[in-house]
Amino acid sequence: MGIAGRDMDTTTDVYPYLAFVMLFKLVIFVFEAFLDFRQYAKFKDMQVPADIRGFVKEKVFKDSQAYNKDMKKFSIIKSFVDFVWEMASLYFLLLAFIWEYEAGIAYIGLDPTNEIYKAFFTFFCLYMISTVMSIPWSLYSNFVIKQKHGFNTMTLKLFITDLIKSSILVVILMAIVIPLIVKIIEWGGEHFYLYLFTFVVIFTFIMMWIVPNFIMPLFNKYEDVEEGDLKKKIYALADKLNFPLKKLFVVDHSQRSNHSNAYFFGFGSNKRIVLFDNLLKHLETDEIVAVVGHELGHWSMYHNLLNMIISFSSLFVTFYVFSFVIERDDILIDFGFTKHYNLVALLVFMEIYSPVDYIQNLIRTFITRIFEFQADRFANDLGYKKELMKGLIRLHIKNKANLNPDPLYATYHFSHPELVERLRALGDFHDIITSEELDKWEEEVKAKEEKEKVEKDKATKEEEQSLLKEGEGESEEPTEKLKED
Numbered sequence: 001m002g003i004a005g006r007d008m009d010t011t012t013d014v015y016p017y018l019a020f021v022m023l024f025k026l027v028i029f030v031f032e033a034f035l036d037f038r039q040y041a042k043f044k045d046m047q048v049p050a051d052i053r054g055f056v057k058e059k060v061f062k063d064s065q066a067y068n069k070d071m072k073k074f075s076i077i078k079s080f081v082d083f084v085w086e087m088a089s090l091y092f093l094l095l096a097f098i099w100e101y102e103a104g105i106a107y108i109g110l111d112p113t114n115e116i117y118k119a120f121f122t123f124f125c126l127y128m129i130s131t132v133m134s135i136p137w138s139l140y141s142n143f144v145i146k147q148k149h150g151f152n153t154m155t156l157k158l159f160i161t162d163l164i165k166s167s168i169l170v171v172i173l174m175a176i177v178i179p180l181i182v183k184i185i186e187w188g189g190e191h192f193y194l195y196l197f198t199f200v201v202i203f204t205f206i207m208m209w210i211v212p213n214f215i216m217p218l219f220n221k222y223e224d225v226e227e228g229d230l231k232k233k234i235y236a237l238a239d240k241l242n243f244p245l246k247k248l249f250v251v252d253h254s255q256r257s258n259h260s261n262a263y264f265f266g267f268g269s270n271k272r273i274v275l276f277d278n279l280l281k282h283l284e285t286d287e288i289v290a291v292v293g294h295e296l297g298h299w300s301m302y303h304n305l306l307n308m309i310i311s312f313s314s315l316f317v318t319f320y321v322f323s324f325v326i327e328r329d330d331i332l333i334d335f336g337f338t339k340h341y342n343l344v345a346l347l348v349f350m351e352i353y354s355p356v357d358y359i360q361n362l363i364r365t366f367i368t369r370i371f372e373f374q375a376d377r378f379a380n381d382l383g384y385k386k387e388l389m390k391g392l393i394r395l396h397i398k399n400k401a402n403l404n405p406d407p408l409y410a411t412y413h414f415s416h417p418e419l420v421e422r423l424r425a426l427g428d429f430h431d432i433i434t435s436e437e438l439d440k441w442e443e444e445v446k447a448k449e450e451k452e453k454v455e456k457d458k459a460t461k462e463e464e465q466s467l468l469k470e471g472e473g474e475s476e477e478p479t480e481k482l483k484e485d
């Protein structure tokens, strides 16, 4: 098997590829930090902007600003730390270090020169490093910042089980994908990029079937939407548009966050729509139907298909360009490698190619925003203009979305246009919701939330009680015992 690495002539002259990658990352970091600080300054502003004054009360605005300000500050610090880590790992050639650290693989009795084992070992180490490093950040953002702003609905237990489940899934996925990629490049010869591309396309379609049907249910509970007005209206809308709606689910997303959303999935004539439980809690029936109308707009105008065509085309170009440099040793040498492996060539190539990726992502963001306007227009043409406007307003308020975006920041980052832009595109929005209507809504939502909280507390108490009973005589849970004392 030609799977072991090939020696390289390390005396060849090399261009400073690594330095170029680092310089590029530095420039992007500085630019994004500049945008972050602009947005941060906007979050400090406590005056409700004139455009939204009609439907966003001062208190609501201030709460949302305070939450977003804390989150932004946190993300600025996090991006700085991440940046330092990324630069350090590039500078100290971390990738080459792990890849060429053969003792780890030899220790468990496997051939340390085998590309598949090496790749698996490297990806596993990188994944573990990034996961472990991300834990304190997620804990802080969920259990300190979001908690403080009444936005965290996650329990520590759920956080840990999520982490374990997703880690297992990632490892399984790596164990399937890595050997296939290594073999395909090896077998493919000169035209390996064609085979690799075909593999990724097929794999994507398989995952599009597996993820919503088998993986997402591991994390959330999907239930049929109750019989009633909402279900009837959504099915009627689907009928009218010839959308082959087979199932309408509600997902218990509120156990993780307070954000609301809706989406559809499925192939051909087997489509499903999923509504987040928060959507049902926060919006009125016709507004939910309007949001579904927006989603069906994406379907009707082939937005998902277009997105997929764009992704696949750019992927094909990436692999094709890679086929020209796969055998180049100088790039690998500059990144600290002493032997040539195809997969390493791919990893290093992705680094050098990152400016192209970056530009493609920017273009994608712009295209997505255009799609959002089109989907809004679609719902508008269905006759849901007012409902969509109200729904959008309520979603932005309840999601504590950015209500005071910096224009440059929004242009660069937002995949969805900002609220005011979307409303403006739909028509006159200033008197769309009366303040009485908002007050009434706030009370209703509050009542619903309180009722739910009481039920949830009762459920956790019962669970704790039963756990305590089971755990009697064992000293495993000192905190629980303390609580009892």
Ligand SMILES: [Zn+2]
Binding pocket: 294, 295, 298, 371, 372, 375
């Ligand atoms: Zn959309």
